[in-house]
Amino acid sequence: MADATTAAKEGRGMAIGVAVIGTIIGLLALYVLVAHLGGRSVPFVTDDRTAFIVLAVIGMVMCSFGIQTILRSTGLLSPGTFIGAVLGILVLIAFVLALMNRPMFLLSSYRTGFIALAIVMLAKWSVATGSLIYSLAAN
Numbered sequence: 001m002a003d004a005t006t007a008a009k010e011g012r013g014m015a016i017g018v019a020v021i022g023t024i025i026g027l028l029a030l031y032v033l034v035a036h037l038g039g040r041s042v043p044f045v046t047d048d049r050t051a052f053i054v055l056a057v058i059g060m061v062m063c064s065f066g067i068q069t070i071l072r073s074t075g076l077l078s079p080g081t082f083i084g085a086v087l088g089i090l091v092l093i094a095f096v097l098a099l100m101n102r103p104m105f106l107l108s109s110y111r112t113g114f115i116a117l118a119i120v121m122l123a124k125w126s127v128a129t130g131s132l133i134y135s136l137a138a139n
Helices: 002-037 048-073 079-099 110-138
Strands: none
Touching (some): 002 110, 048 079, 079 110
């Protein structure tokens, strides 16, 4: 019995650590967002299209940590996993369209897409963090 309790505590600790790393990467995304919208220079960013691509790549890295957080805290069949997957698929489609220099759904410009992507990233981060907090509170 003690081994199962210890393993559960270690799993929660790992989920918290992964969430912290994802949040730190999210701060990098916030920097790119604020700097680009403020007209400041950002490495690898030359226009709205490259800003969208850079933010999408940062978001994909964040997502890799977010999905680990959700899987460790609430499991594969949780609402958080479903919501994150749907949003992630939409972002992936928009990312591929941006790489191909094609219009992105109903978004009128890459700047609009950049802002929309930032909002989706915040939503995905909120879902992952909320799932972790719910799991910790339930246990």
